Amino acid sequence: MSSEVGQRAVPISRAELAAIGSPVTAEDAVGQGDVPAGFGRGARSTTGRRIGIILLGLIVPALLLLGWHLSTASGFFKPSQLPSPTSVLAAAVDLVDRGQLATHILISTQRVVLGFLIGSVLGVVAGAVLGLSRVADILLTPTVGALRAVPSLAWVPLLVLWIGINEDSKVTLITIGAFFPVFTTLYLGLRHVDRNLVEAARAFGVNGLRLLTTVQLPAVVPALFSGLRLALAQSWLFLVAAELIASSMGLGFLLVDSQQNGRVDRILLAIILLAIIGKTTDALLGIAERWAVRRWA
Amino acid sequence: MTAVLAPGTTRTTSKQALGVHFSGLGRSFGAAGSRRAVLRDVSVEVEPGEILAILGTSGCGKSTLLRAAAGLDVPDSGEVLIDGTPVSGIDERCAVAFQEPRLLPWHTLQANVAIGLPKSSSASAGKAKVLELLKLVGLDAFAKHRPREVSGGMAQRTSLARALARNPGVLLLDEPFGALDALTRIRMQDLLLDIHSAQPTTVLLVTHDVDEALQLADRILVLGRDDDGHDDGREGSTITELVTVPGARPRDRNSADLGALRSSLLSLLGVTGH
Numbered sequence: 310m311s312s313e314v315g316q317r318a319v320p321i322s323r324a325e326l327a328a329i330g331s332p333v334t335a336e337d338a339v340g341q342g343d344v345p346a347g348f349g350r351g352a353r354s355t356t357g358r359r360i361g362i363i364l365l366g367l368i369v370p371a372l373l374l375l376g377w378h379l380s381t382a383s384g385f386f387k388p389s390q391l392p393s394p395t396s397v398l399a400a401a402v403d404l405v406d407r408g409q410l411a412t413h414i415l416i417s418t419q420r421v422v423l424g425f426l427i428g429s430v431l432g433v434v435a436g437a438v439l440g441l442s443r444v445a446d447i448l449l450t451p452t453v454g455a456l457r458a459v460p461s462l463a464w465v466p467l468l469v470l471w472i473g474i475n476e477d478s479k480v481t482l483i484t485i486g487a488f489f490p491v492f493t494t495l496y497l498g499l500r501h502v503d504r505n506l507v508e509a510a511r512a513f514g515v516n517g518l519r520l521l522t523t524v525q526l527p528a529v530v531p532a533l534f535s536g537l538r539l540a541l542a543q544s545w546l547f548l549v550a551a552e553l554i555a556s557s558m559g560l561g562f563l564l565v566d567s568q569q570n571g572r573v574d575r576i577l578l579a580i581i582l583l584a585i586i587g588k589t590t591d592a593l594l595g596i597a598e599r600w601a602v603r604r605w606a
Numbered sequence: 607m608t609a610v611l612a613p614g615t616t617r618t619t620s621k622q623a624l625g626v627h628f629s630g631l632g633r634s635f636g637a638a639g640s641r642r643a644v645l646r647d648v649s650v651e652v653e654p655g656e657i658l659a660i661l662g663t664s665g666c667g668k669s670t671l672l673r674a675a676a677g678l679d680v681p682d683s684g685e686v687l688i689d690g691t692p693v694s695g696i697d698e699r700c701a702v703a704f705q706e707p708r709l710l711p712w713h714t715l716q717a718n719v720a721i722g723l724p725k726s727s728s729a730s731a732g733k734a735k736v737l738e739l740l741k742l743v744g745l746d747a748f749a750k751h752r753p754r755e756v757s758g759g760m761a762q763r764t765s766l767a768r769a770l771a772r773n774p775g776v777l778l779l780d781e782p783f784g785a786l787d788a789l790t791r792i793r794m795q796d797l798l799l800d801i802h803s804a805q806p807t808t809v810l811l812v813t814h815d816v817d818e819a820l821q822l823a824d825r826i827l828v829l830g831r832d833d834d835g836h837d838d839g840r841e842g843s844t845i846t847e848l849v850t851v852p853g854a855r856p857r858d859r860n861s862a863d864l865g866a867l868r869s870s871l872l873s874l875l876g877v878t879g880h
Contacts, residue, residue, distance in 0.1 A: 509708035512676055513722050513772065514696055523721070527712045605712040 392574040397581070400574040414582065417548055417559040420476070421590070424483025425544040429537055431484070432491025439492075440499030441521065453492070461485050462550055469555065479551040486547035487540040494536030498529035530605035534598035541594055545587045623655035623808045624699055624775030626675060630684030632842070633670050643842030644670050648684070650827060650845060654775075657802060657809040659823035661816065663875055666829045666843040668812040672778050675810060676702045688776060698724065701772035705781040707761035709753040715764045716740065716749040722771030739767040742804075743797065759790035763797070770801065779811045783818065795821055799855055816871050820864050821857060825850050828874050847874055 374394060380386055381393035388396065404410035438445050439453065464485055472478040502525050510524045552561020560579045567575035631648040634641040644667040652658050662668045673679035675686050677697040686693045688700070701722060709718045716736055723732045740746045743763040745756075753761050762782060769777060779798075783791040795818060802809060813819055819826045828847035849871075852863045872878070 505704070505706060505708050506710065508678065509702075509704060510710075510721065511696060512678055512702045513768070514698060514725060515721065516696075524710065527710070530712075 389571075389573065392577065397574045397577050400572070400578050404575070404578075412558055413560050413563050413579075414586065417552065417561070418586065418590075420479050420483060420551070420559065421541075421544045421548050424480045424547070425487045425541055427480070428484040428487025428544070429491045429540055432488045432536070432540065433495055433533070435488075436492045436495030437499065437521075437526075440496040441525065457489050457493070461489075461547065465550070465554055474555040479548070479556065482551045483544045483547045486543040490539035490543055491533070491536040494532050494539070495529060498532035498536075499525055502528040527605045531598075531602050534594075534601055538591060538594055538598065541590055542587070545583065545590075549583065622775060623806050624689040625654045626652040626776055626808060626810065627687040627690075628652075628671070628675075628684070629687060631671065631674060631681050631686065632683035633667070633674065633679070633681045634842070645681070645829075645844070646842035647844050648829075650848065652808060652810065653824075654689075654808055655806045656824045657811060657822055659819035659826045660810060660812045660829060661814065661819050661826055661871065661875065662829035662843065664814060666831075668814075668829055669780050671829070672702070672780050672810060672812050675776065676700050676778050678702070698772075699775040700778055701769035701774035701776075702778045702780065703762075703765045703769040703782045705784050707753065707758070707765040709761055709764055709768075711753050714750050714752060715745060715756065715760075718753065718764055719767045719771050722768035724772060735771060736767075739770050740764075742770070742801065743767045759786050759794065762786060762794065766794075766797075766801075770805065774807055776808045776810065779809060781812050781814065784814070791818070796856075798822060816868055816875070817859065819871070820851055820868060821855070821859070823851055826871065828871065830874060847871070 377391070378394050381388070381391055392400075401410060404413075435453070439449055440446070461482070464482060468478040468481055472481060506524055506528065507520065510520055515523060548559070549561040549564070552559040553565050556562040560583055563579040564576055567573075567579065628648050628650050631645055632643065633645045634643045636642050648671060650658075660668050660671060670679060674681050675688070675693060675697075677693045677695050677700070688697060693700075709715070710721070713721075719736045719739055720732060723735065727735065737746065737749065740749050743766060745760060745763055745767070748756055748760065753764070756764075762785075766782065769779075783794045786794060798809075799822065811819070811822060826847070826849050827845055828849075829843045830846040831841075832844050832846055849867065851857070851867065853861065857864060
């Protein structure tokens with residue numbers, strides 16, 4: 310919001326440049342010189358540029374892969390320390406043949422999606438209530454702050470005792486992990502909504518729920534999305550924590566199980582899969598974020 | 607500009623202009639113990655349909671006076687009466703245009719103007735009114751644009767249209783042209799006069815620009831410290847001058863009458879030798 314002036318500066322200067330060469334018409338008498346000429350120009354080339362940027366971003370992973378291959382092929386690392394890329398690929402094919410890899414991936418993704426969705430919705434509700442209601446803020450913020458200060462893994466023993474070792478306890482842990490980033494960004498975002506905009510809306514009789522939906526919530530959409538992306542990263546973090554501690558399926562389980570069996574190739578496979586799936590889900594959320602920021606900011 | 611102001615298009619919808627009476631208005635700011643008075647004993651009667659310019663140096667309480675009329679601020683003493691009834695809370699009879707456009711960036715200009723519509727207006731009548739106002743301020747071609755896609759002058763005209771959508775009995779303008787370049791400012795001033803002759807509403811115009819006040823206002827109110835040599839220990843601004851501007855609008859910027867008035871107003875504001 311505070312960059313309002315800065316954002317406006319560009320269309321004006323473009324318009325002024327455009328106005329120099331254009332004759333002034335009657336309709337333009339008032340608005341002459343402030344036609345946003347050239348706005349949206351260059352939109353066609355952005356897709357091409359985006360693909361180029363993605364390809365450039367793949368250079369470093371490709372170099373890493375090459376380095377990995379060379380260091381194992383040259384015998385610099387023993388296979389028991391660092392297996393070659395091809396043996397990791399073979400481990401993947403082996404797990405696919407046994408019908409286990411898809412199960413691990415799907416169950417982990419399901420846990421993350423469920424925990425992330427529940428945690429985000431709760432975070433939005435709590436953030437909105439505490440961010441907007443002065444009474445709720447005074448009553449609840451110290452408590453929520455104290456709960457946030459508890460390292461979330463400290464809940465694990467309690468969750469296992471209360472809920473048991475099952476899906477619910479894992480999803481609950483991920484929910485806790487996803488809740489706080491969403492809550493915090495929305496709560497702070499609502500505190501910092503441009504007072505001038507709120508006042509202007511109030512001056513025109515907009516208040517209560519209408520003020521929330523027309524001014525306050527739209528104003529925090531960009532902040533909310535950064536919170537959601539943080540929450541998604543936290544969700545994957547807490548997934549692995551939950552699965553490392555007690556599970557019989559999932560990528561975290563694959564990590565512990567492979568460690569106990571000395572299968573470094575499967576450990577690397579699990580890590581690479583976590584990186585790829587985590588990055589993919591984040592990218593999907595990034596697309597939604599870009600859309601939302603274009604729509605609301 | 608006159609082309610878009612076809613008679614009957616806006617006049618039919620305009621509400622009656624309302625009189626404003628400031629009565630013994632006082633306002634202080636700050637924590638208890640270190641409160642500083644900004645306004646004191648401001649009493650003035652504004653006629654229905656009048657354009658009153660409120661002049662003063664920065665920080666003298668011009669905006670505070672306007673905000674009291676809008677119900678955005680509550681005075682410590684005295685009250686504001688609009689059409690005889692006191693202002694308490696946001697007042698439906700007033701509409702404000704601020705120094706900044708304060709448009710919602712996620713709405714189109716059209717949707718931003720629609721925010722100003724009174725609650726009672728129906729959807730179809732409201733939409734027609736919004737389009738009519740956008741046409742009035744010369745922005746009908748930009749109805750679907752977002753605020754960041756238009757210039758500062760266009761955004762400010764949208765803000766003016768939003769205020770007019772309210773069908774206000776009193777139009778409160780808080781330095782609405784202050785941030786615009788000189789050419790756009792003159793066009794906006796002309797637009798305001800056109801609008802005023804089409805919808806003769808009462809206008810309170812806060813400005814720090816003496817020439818703007820001389821061009822637009824029926825009367826000019828100067829706010830300032832009332833210390834003519836003797837210090838009576840009272841701080842805060844009050845009315846130091848209230849003058850009627852001679853001549854009908856549009857006024858010749860170079861006339862001798864206005865020149866003399868300009869000099870005396872400038873010296874009241876602490877600028878001498880002009």
